[in-house]
Amino acid sequence: MAKIIAEMAIETATMELPDTKTLKLQWPEGYEVDFKTGQFITVYWPDTPTYKRAYSLSSCALDRGFFEVTVKRDGKMGTRIVDWAKAGDKLFVIPPAGKFLPVMEPDKHLICIAGGSGVTPFRGFVRDATRRQLATRITILYSVRTTADIIFNKEFRELAQANPNFKFEVTCTRLGQEDPWTGRRGRIDAAWVRSHIGDAANTVFYACGPTALVEGTHDLVVNELGIPKTQMLLEKWG
């Protein structure tokens, strides 16, 4: 079947955090599409067809019959989805596109750097590698304000149990001194990223999310760590 715009019903709308919701969009009868883990879909509401916005797939290419996207309350579309989208509502979906693709080769190490909602496509990366039992190493370096802001915390920790090649590392930037968190605190910096690099030549870096975060991460990896630009993929949300 050709790549067509399809109207999809929201099968479930799940609050991940108080400001973040995952929509599971059901493919309509006969819908078939080839796509890759790491791509994004573009959606619009039937009543505002000119207002379209992109969302990274938080599901993966092995998931057939539905797409999942995970949206933070931000701006017009983000707020409408988080505050109003519910099971049974319909959205139009432009099929997956994009080149933010995991290089799933056995000798590669993917270091995925994210802040806040920018972690969404990495859930797809890890789900895919874990289900296929790939030898590709994946490390997520995830910056959040507090432990209450970790999206997919339970799921990532379960995936790390199931997949010996996956590591989920979190740093919290705004925890009070009294918080019992024993993990890392502070912003993502060059030393922290460097401590996770083994064979630099076989490491591919990914950064996803708001432009400022992605550009900051690019500077850190390319300018501070001296990694060639060709070993880094960026997904800027604008």
Ligand SMILES: Cc1cc2nc3c(=O)[nH]c(=O)nc-3n(C[C@H](O)[C@H](O)[C@H](O)COP(=O)(O)OP(=O)(O)OC[C@H]3O[C@@H](n4cnc5c(N)ncnc54)[C@H](O)[C@@H]3O)c2cc1C
């Ligand atoms: C490839 C791609 C993938 C994406 N994937 C995701 C994803 O997985 N999850 C996700 O949550 N988002 C994702 N986004 C972002 C998403 O497309 C939307 O941009 C986002 O939900 C905000 O909705 P909006 O564009 O309608 O916001 P707009 O209403 O256009 O606002 C854009 C920004 O401006 C700010 N703003 C608006 N009005 C004002 C004002 N008066 N004063 C100050 N600031 C203002 C808003 O807070 C917002 O940050 C992705 C974007 C791209 C390009």
